[in-house]
Amino acid sequence: MKKLILPLFIVFIGFTSCKKEKTTLYKIEAHQLKTDSTVIEKQSISNFIKPFKQKLNNELDAVLCTTSSDLTKKDGRLESSMGNLMADICYTQGNPVFKKQTGNVVDFVLLNHGGIRSAIPKGNITARNAFEVMPFENEMVIVELSGKKVNELLIYLTTEKKAHPIANITLQIKNNTYQNVTINDKPFDHTKNYFVLTSDYLQQGGDHMTFFKNPISIHKIDYKIRNALIDYFKNTTAITPNLDNRFSYAN
Amino acid sequence: MTTDLAMQTRRKFIKNAAATTAFIGLGGLTLPSFTTPKDKRITILHTNDVHSQIEPLPNNHYKYPGLGGFARRATQIDAIRKENANTLLLDAGDIFQGTPYFNYFGGELEFKLMSMLGYDLATLGNHDFDNGIGGFYKQLPNANFDFVSANYDFTNTILEGKVKPYKTFIKDGIKIGVFGLGVELEGLVTKTLYKETKYLDPIEITKDTVKQLKEVEKCDLIICLSHLGYNYRKHPDKVSDLILARNTKDIDLIIGGHSHTLLKKPTIEKNSIGENVLINQCGKSGVYMGQIDFYFSADGSKIANGKSIIV
Numbered sequence: 001m002k003k004l005i006l007p008l009f010i011v012f013i014g015f016t017s018c019k020k021e022k023t024t025l026y027k028i029e030a031h032q033l034k035t036d037s038t039v040i041e042k043q044s045i046s047n048f049i050k051p052f053k054q055k056l057n058n059e060l061d062a063v064l065c066t067t068s069s070d071l072t073k074k075d076g077r078l079e080s081s082m083g084n085l086m087a088d089i090c091y092t093q094g095n096p097v098f099k100k101q102t103g104n105v106v107d108f109v110l111l112n113h114g115g116i117r118s119a120i121p122k123g124n125i126t127a128r129n130a131f132e133v134m135p136f137e138n139e140m141v142i143v144e145l146s147g148k149k150v151n152e153l154l155i156y157l158t159t160e161k162k163a164h165p166i167a168n169i170t171l172q173i174k175n176n177t178y179q180n181v182t183i184n185d186k187p188f189d190h191t192k193n194y195f196v197l198t199s200d201y202l203q204q205g206g207d208h209m210t211f212f213k214n215p216i217s218i219h220k221i222d223y224k225i226r227n228a229l230i231d232y233f234k235n236t237t238a239i240t241p242n243l244d245n246r247f248s249y250a251n
Numbered sequence: 252m253t254t255d256l257a258m259q260t261r262r263k264f265i266k267n268a269a270a271t272t273a274f275i276g277l278g279g280l281t282l283p284s285f286t287t288p289k290d291k292r293i294t295i296l297h298t299n300d301v302h303s304q305i306e307p308l309p310n311n312h313y314k315y316p317g318l319g320g321f322a323r324r325a326t327q328i329d330a331i332r333k334e335n336a337n338t339l340l341l342d343a344g345d346i347f348q349g350t351p352y353f354n355y356f357g358g359e360l361e362f363k364l365m366s367m368l369g370y371d372l373a374t375l376g377n378h379d380f381d382n383g384i385g386g387f388y389k390q391l392p393n394a395n396f397d398f399v400s401a402n403y404d405f406t407n408t409i410l411e412g413k414v415k416p417y418k419t420f421i422k423d424g425i426k427i428g429v430f431g432l433g434v435e436l437e438g439l440v441t442k443t444l445y446k447e448t449k450y451l452d453p454i455e456i457t458k459d460t461v462k463q464l465k466e467v468e469k470c471d472l473i474i475c476l477s478h479l480g481y482n483y484r485k486h487p488d489k490v491s492d493l494i495l496a497r498n499t500k501d502i503d504l505i506i507g508g509h510s511h512t513l514l515k516k517p518t519i520e521k522n523s524i525g526e527n528v529l530i531n532q533c534g535k536s537g538v539y540m541g542q543i544d545f546y547f548s549a550d551g552s553k554i555a556n557g558k559s560i561i562v
């Protein structure tokens with residue numbers, strides 16, 4: 001590809017421009033054309049789209065598994081059935097990939113409550129549900145955090161008091177401080193580093209999760225959260241939504 | 252209709268337009284003085300950030316309920332082409348990603364439909380790398396239009412030689428040069444997707460490319476297809492369409508994308524030598540399509556010193 005244009009070319013203008021019929025731009029008009037329902041669809045185009053639409057709908061609406069009750073993000077105080085499921089799926093699907101690529105294991109998962117974009121009603125679960133719950137293209141990333149940063153993370157959760165999805169970690173809030181933190185079934189150790197699975201969006205400081213910025217290390221596993229959901233649904237027959245008090249108020 | 256009458260009608264129209272819309276004259280007289288049978292009109296149609304929006308957006312969409320759709324856009328394009336065959340249809344990138352159509356068909360449908368609608372040229376947006384440059388390359392046989400990018404250097408990648416810096420068209424004797432500009436990929440796209448693609452400084456590349464289009468290719472009209480973004484208020488120094496316009500010359504129109512900006516009317520910005528540049532962008536998802544008509548007089552001497560921009 002030619003990137004450098006030699007200044008030599010200028011020499012030629014004088015010779016060639018007078019040979020060309022002179023045209024002058026004298027007026028410019030602009031309009032923004034709205035593409036709304038008053039515009040009739042061109043039939044040949046609609047017809048062309050139709051089989052793709054059909055095939056897509058068949059894919060999206062194929063039953064992958066079922067849920068025995070509604071999965072929502074609003075059925076608990078500091079946790080939710082949808083959030084627990086989503087974080088658990090990220091752990092179940094992401095951890096083996098991470099382990100295979102690095103030899104390390106994911107210690108726990110933190111996503112954000114706002115990232116759950118839809119509920120899944122009781123009954124059949126399809127890929128369309130996965131697209132609705134997770135319409136974004138975010139990928140799972142594993143960040144290595146110092147105990148000090150994990151402490152900041154725990155303070156964030158305690159201050160926010162939101163049902164941010166978590167997995168493989170339990171904690172309680174008492175008098176605006178956290179307590180009884182277990183990670184991987186072991187008590188939280190301030191001196192230890194932890195591998196935390198989150199989304200690339202949150203790692204970059206989304207939802208003010210600043211503790212994820214500038215970690216000790218970042219590892220991308222090239223695995224989208226939505227694809228993790230779809231893969232999990234495909235390998236499961238029935239989901240029983242559960243609230244297990246992984247994040248709760250003491251008393 | 253006699254020439255006089257045609258002239259009169261046009262004058263009246265311009266006058267009316269001037270009363271209600273922005274009317275900007277360059278240097279001296281603002282009224283175009285003559286219309287002759289030799290006058291030429293070039294129509295530019297453009298979209299940006301269509302993001303795999305094959306069908307219209309849902310009726311409960313938070314911002315653009317029920318807008319867009321390829322089948323409707325086809326009707327609009329047909330009507331305009333019927334009225335003026337000297338039309339170019341362009342896209343400023345981010346053709347891919349946004350609906351499951353992309354996830355399931357990998358961009359096949361987007362490129363096939365754009366070909367059917369008669370797109371003439373497009374540039375690459377950051378999301379067009381979402382299946383990697385390999386994924387983009389794989390879909391190229393479905394596109395019967397070309398891609399241009401002057402500031403992505405694809406040397407040593409699968410796209411080497413497939414994407415040219417610019418393309419020229421001749422419509423009714425008017426030569427039109429269109430070049431492409433892409434946004435910085437680092438931090439926006441995973442390196443494993445864009446691989447060895449190099450992002451080059453858009454301003455410097457533009458200066459070289461425009462010089463080539465004007466002095467060597469002798470284009471009458473120079474258009475930039477940009478995926479840089481309209482403007483970055485929080486990062487005013489980050490290169491954008493506004494900055495590009497101010498720091499270069501000889502571009503007539505910048506068709507923007509990336510920032511999903513819906514301009515009510517094109518922005519008129521002064522370039523580095525004080526001439527007007529038009530910048531337009533049409534939101535996203537194909538909710539609007541821009542139409543810019545350029546009128547040329549065949550005989551330069553008849554033109555009052557300047558051009559008028561009616562937006």
